[in-house]
Amino acid sequence: MRIEVALLVLLLINLFGFGLMGTDKRRAKRKQYRISERTLWFVALFGGATGMTIGMHTFRHKTKHIQFKYGLPVLMLIHFVLAAFIIK
Numbered sequence: 001m002r003i004e005v006a007l008l009v010l011l012l013i014n015l016f017g018f019g020l021m022g023t024d025k026r027r028a029k030r031k032q033y034r035i036s037e038r039t040l041w042f043v044a045l046f047g048g049a050t051g052m053t054i055g056m057h058t059f060r061h062k063t064k065h066i067q068f069k070y071g072l073p074v075l076m077l078i079h080f081v082l083a084a085f086i087i088k
Contacts, residue, residue: 010047017048021055021062028061036055040068049075 020043024035040062044052053072055061062068 013047014051015042017043017051018055018058020048021052022059025059025061028065044075047079049079053081 017040020035020040024040027034040052049072051077056063056072058069
């Protein structure tokens with residue numbers, strides 16, 4: 001039962017991270033107030049790296065920023081490795 005709850009939480013935070021990337025891209029195009037990089041990294045660090053990586057490529061947002069281009073996929077891999085050890 002606990003694994004199902006954890007997976008649901010991870011799914012939700014990844015959907016949220018995906019949405020954040022889309023929202024920030026839309027705001028950038030409209031020259032509106034942006035979501036801070038600190039907030040983006042906070043969401044990624046706490047489980048949203050996969051959704052944000054997918055969002056980065058889907059919306060073509062932050063792809064020229066080296067820290068996002070390489071940092072998000074590395075963080076995503078770290079999350080997968082941690083999840084594998086926890087589930088095992």
